[in-house]
Amino acid sequence: MERLFYRPNDAATVLAMSRTAVFRLIKTGELRSIKRDGYRLIPAAALLEFARHLESKEVA
DSSP: OOOSEEOHHHHHHHHTSOHHHHHHHHHHTSSOOEEETTEEEEEHHHHHHHHHHHHHHHHO
């Protein structure tokens, strides 16, 4: 079964960026996340959306 959610550290690894950069993206609203019971989760779909957004900016 594929992962549905990632913690910020894991998302940073997937996106090849720092944990700080991931939190900055969350803060600016560029990367969707969910806060649950004191920890933050990033849906796998949000990582794909962010990557597609980056690609569309590159093409334009």
